[in-house]
Amino acid sequence: MFDFLEGYDVLGAFWMTVKLTVLSALGSLVWGTLLAAMRVSPVPLMRGFGTAYVNFVRNIPLTVIIVFTSLGLADIFGMTMGASDDFDTQGFRLAVLGLAAYTAAFVCEAIRSGINTVPVGQAEAARAIGLSFRQVLSLIVLPQALRSVIGPLANVLIALTKNTTVAAAIGVAEAALLMKEMIENEAQTLAIGAVFALGFVVLTLPTGLILGWLSKRLAVKR
Amino acid sequence: MTSILYDTPGPRAKRRNVVFSVVFFVLLALFLWWIWQTMDEKGQLRWALWKPFTESQAWTTYLLPGLANTLKAAALAMVIALPLGAFFGISRLSDHRWVRGPAGVVVEFFRAIPVLLLMLFANEFYDRYTNVTSEQRPLYAVITGLVLYNASVLAEIVRAGILSLPKGQSEAAMAVGLRKGQTMTNVLLPQAVTAMLPAIVSQLVVIVKDTALGGVMIGFTELLNTRGTLAANYANVVQSFVVVAVLYILLNFILTSFASWLEGRLRRSKKSTGAVLGEDTVEMNPAAVRGAFGTGENTGGGGGGAF
Numbered sequence: 444m445f446d447f448l449e450g451y452d453v454l455g456a457f458w459m460t461v462k463l464t465v466l467s468a469l470g471s472l473v474w475g476t477l478l479a480a481m482r483v484s485p486v487p488l489m490r491g492f493g494t495a496y497v498n499f500v501r502n503i504p505l506t507v508i509i510v511f512t513s514l515g516l517a518d519i520f521g522m523t524m525g526a527s528d529d530f531d532t533q534g535f536r537l538a539v540l541g542l543a544a545y546t547a548a549f550v551c552e553a554i555r556s557g558i559n560t561v562p563v564g565q566a567e568a569a570r571a572i573g574l575s576f577r578q579v580l581s582l583i584v585l586p587q588a589l590r591s592v593i594g595p596l597a598n599v600l601i602a603l604t605k606n607t608t609v610a611a612a613i614g615v616a617e618a619a620l621l622m623k624e625m626i627e628n629e630a631q632t633l634a635i636g637a638v639f640a641l642g643f644v645v646l647t648l649p650t651g652l653i654l655g656w657l658s659k660r661l662a663v664k665r
Numbered sequence: 666m667t668s669i670l671y672d673t674p675g676p677r678a679k680r681r682n683v684v685f686s687v688v689f690f691v692l693l694a695l696f697l698w699w700i701w702q703t704m705d706e707k708g709q710l711r712w713a714l715w716k717p718f719t720e721s722q723a724w725t726t727y728l729l730p731g732l733a734n735t736l737k738a739a740a741l742a743m744v745i746a747l748p749l750g751a752f753f754g755i756s757r758l759s760d761h762r763w764v765r766g767p768a769g770v771v772v773e774f775f776r777a778i779p780v781l782l783l784m785l786f787a788n789e790f791y792d793r794y795t796n797v798t799s800e801q802r803p804l805y806a807v808i809t810g811l812v813l814y815n816a817s818v819l820a821e822i823v824r825a826g827i828l829s830l831p832k833g834q835s836e837a838a839m840a841v842g843l844r845k846g847q848t849m850t851n852v853l854l855p856q857a858v859t860a861m862l863p864a865i866v867s868q869l870v871v872i873v874k875d876t877a878l879g880g881v882m883i884g885f886t887e888l889l890n891t892r893g894t895l896a897a898n899y900a901n902v903v904q905s906f907v908v909v910a911v912l913y914i915l916l917n918f919i920l921t922s923f924a925s926w927l928e929g930r931l932r933r934s935k936k937s938t939g940a941v942l943g944e945d946t947v948e949m950n951p952a953a954v955r956g957a958f959g960t961g962e963n964t965g966g967g968g969g970g971a972f
Contacts, residue, residue, distance in 0.1 A: 485671050485678070486685045492693065502917040503910045504874035506881055507889055511906045514896075519903055520707060558669060566669045576671065584669060605779035612881040619781050623882065626789045636786040644777045 447629045448638070456621040457642050463538060463607040463617060464646075468600055470543030475550025482555050493551065500548040505609050508545050512537040513613040531616065538610035542603065549599045557592030558584070590661040597654030601647045618642060704903075714901040718908055723895060731880075731891030732912065738804060738887065739873045742811035746872070747865075749812065750819025755849060757824050768820075775817040781878050784810030788883045803886075807879035811872055818868055826861035827853050859931045866924035870917045877913075888912060 482493035500508075516522040517537055524536035561584050569583040608619035622639045626632055674682060704710050717723040756768035775783070788806035791797045797805050830853055838848040880890030888909055896905040 483668070483670055484685075485668075485674060486682050486689065488686045488689050488693075492689070499914060502870065502874075502914045504877035504889070504913055506874075506877035507906065507910055507913065510881060510889070515903050515906055519709065520703060561669050563669050570672060580670065605777075608779040608781040609878065611781065612878075619779065619785065619882075622782060623785050626785060632786070632789050632793060636782070639782055640774070640778050643779060643782065644774070647777045 459617040467542035471546035475547035478551035479554035497548045509541040512541040553595035558588045560591045594658035727891045727895035731888040735887040746816040749816040753820035754823025772817040780814040822864045826857035
C-alpha cells in the first residue's frame, strides 16, 4: 500500500529539513544572542539598533525574506554564497542565511525575556554584598536567566523546524517541496499528506518533550 | 536607570559608554555605507527603478489588488480561527475525558505540522474532491491551512489564559451557584481575554505573514505574488521587495497598535470584567502568561506561535 513512495527520496528530503534546521538554529543562536546583548546593553545606540532590527524583521513574512535572498541577494547583488555554479548548494545556503536572520529576532526576544524574569532584587543584593559586575553576571544573573530561557528557546526551535518548509519557495529540495511534487503526481492524496505530517510530528514532538522536561527540571523555584 | 544587569552609571561607566557608542556608530555607518555603495554599483539607486511607486498605476494594477487579497485571506482566516480556537481551547479544559482527549489530539496534531504542508494538502484536496473553481481554489486552500494551524495555536493560548487565572475565580463562581457553562462565559473568559490579548495578537500577525506562503507556493494572488508581476513589468526586483516589506511592516504595526489600544481599554474598564480584574491581571499577567507560554508544559510550538 506504500508503493506510492517508490521513486521518491522521502528520507532524503527530511534529512535536508534537519540540516536546514540545525544550521539555521546555530546561526540564529549566535546572531540572536548578540542582538539580545545589544538590547540589554547600557549603550542607547546599541539598544536602538537591536530594537529596530527585531521589530522590522519580526513583522516581515519569512517568505518575503527567503524569496529575496534568492531573487535579490543572489540574482541582483551576486551574493552566491561561494557556490555560483551549483544552484542547489547556493539555494541551501541562502535559505540558511534567511532563516537565521529571521529566527535571530525571536531568539533575541526569548533571551531578553529570560533575563527579565530574574528579579532586580537578585542583582541588587549581589551588588550590596560587593560582587563585581562580572561576578554579578556570571554567578547570579546568567545562571538564573539561562534556565528560564530553555523553554522559550525550545519553542523557537520547534517553530524553526516548521519554518524550514518555506525554503521550498526557492527550490531547496526539502520535505515540503517533495510533498508538493508527490501530491500533484500521485493519486493517494491522503496517504501522502499523512506521511509528511507524521514526519514533522516525529521531528517536533521529541524536541518539545525533551526540552520541556529539561526546562521544568531546571526551572528556578521562586 | 537601574536594570538587572547594571547600576546607574558613574563617571567612568559613562565615559566607557560614550566610547562604545562611538565605535558602534562607526561600524553601523560603515555597514550602511557599504550597502549604499553596493546598491549604487549595481545601479539599484537609479530613480527610474523607484519612480513607478510614486505613480498610481503600479499601485492600482499590482500592489493594491494584492494587498486586498492578503487582507481578505487574513481577515477570513482570523474570523474563522478565533472562535474555533476558543472552542478547542475550552474543550481541552472539559471535565469529560471524551471531550478533552480528542480535542487535545486535534490541537497537538495540527500544531506540529507546518502551515505550508496544510496549504499544499488543502489545495490538492479541493482540486480532487470538491468542485471549487480553480480561481477560488488558492484562496480556499490558504484560508483552510491558516485556520487549521492557527486555530490549534489559539486553542493553546486560550487554554493557558484560562489556566493562568487564580483558582478562586472558578471556586467563587461555583460557590454562588453558577453552572460550568456560566462560569466559563461570565467569569473566566472575560478575565482571560485581557491576559491572552498580547499572545492572540502576535498570532494574528502570524496569520497576516503566512498569507505570503500561498502567494509563492500555490499561486494565490496576494501581495508577494503581485510583486512578482510588478517586478517583471518594471524590472525593479529590489525596489519592489523594499516596498512590499514596508507594506507588511505597516500592516502588522497597525494591527499591534490597535491591539495595545484595545488591551489598555479592556484593562481600564471595570464594567466588563469586575473590579478584581484590574489588580489581578496587572499583577498576574506578565509572570503568569510567561510561565504558561515559556516554561510551562508546552510540548509543541505554542509559545513559538509568534512565527
